[in-house]
Structure formats: structure tokens, C-alpha cells
Amino acid sequence: MPFWVIYHSHTTFTTAAERDAFAASITESYDTIPAFYVAVSFIPLSGSHLYRSGKQVSNLDRPFVRLVVHHLARQSTDHVDGREAGFARGRLLLDRAIEAHVVDKGYLWEYTISEEDRNSWKIDGYMPPPFGSEAMKVWQARGCVGPY
Numbered sequence: 448m449p450f451w452v453i454y455h456s457h458t459t460f461t462t463a464a465e466r467d468a469f470a471a472s473i474t475e476s477y478d479t480i481p482a483f484y485v486a487v488s489f490i491p492l493s494g495s496h497l498y499r500s501g502k503q504v505s506n507l508d509r510p511f512v513r514l515v516v517h518h519l520a521r522q523s524t525d526h527v528d529g530r531e532a533g534f535a536r537g538r539l540l541l542d543r544a545i546e547a548h549v550v551d552k553g554y555l556w557e558y559t560i561s562e563e564d565r566n567s568w569k570i571d572g573y574m575p576p577p578f579g580s581e582a583m584k585v586w587q588a589r590g591c592v593g594p595y
Contacts, residue, residue, distance in 0.1 A: 450517040
């Protein structure tokens, strides 16, 4: 499960259409896992509750977006070329997903990717099948969890 938590200035992502488009871009970027693994949460913060460089964001020239992405379904160590290549792939995936919705709009932004042990994860009461397994492909085709 990639779980995206998007903390943002209350002046950004104000319409459902903006949030829908961004969440769709994020979900589409994870084409090797079931779409229902992807969760996105938008957390608007007023300028008086969000600081950067010791200043209220409402006093900055541009809105600020902070993305925290938790990866459980797949780890950088799963990458065939090793951990560093896995992290590089993860950063590239995030960069592409946020480009049109954050970068191109000129927002100030930063992100963090954390990786959690997939053994600590359950979805709708099930331990997810191993990455790339036939069971995972069944879940992906069905679009929901189930026995395997």
C-alpha cells in the first residue's frame, strides 16, 4: 500500500476536481500493484498553522505542499538492481506523479518516502499476497481483496 498524506496550504487543492485528478495521477503511477492498494489523503492547513523557514506559510510568496508517502506493498530492496536503484525509482515515480499538480503550479514542496515492513500490513483483514505473485495478480484483476 502506498499511503500518501498531502499536507497543503488551504488555498491549494480546493476543489474535488483538483483532488480527484491528483489522486488519479498518483494511482496510475503505481501500475504494478492493485489500484485499491493506493490511498491518498489531503490535509489542508491554514497559513497560521503551517510554517516553513520559521514563517507562516500565508506570509510566503507561494503555497507550500508537504507530501509524506508510506510504502508497504513494495520496498526499495525489491528492486532487481538493489536498494539505491529502488529509491531512485521511487523518487522518479513521485516526481512524475506530482509534476502537473504541484511542480508546474510553482508551489513550494518537499516529500519523504518511508518504507514499512509489509508484514505489519493488513488490508480488509487479509495479509496481502507477495509482490508479483499469482495471488496478487488475481487481486489486481478482481479489484478487491479475497482469500488466496
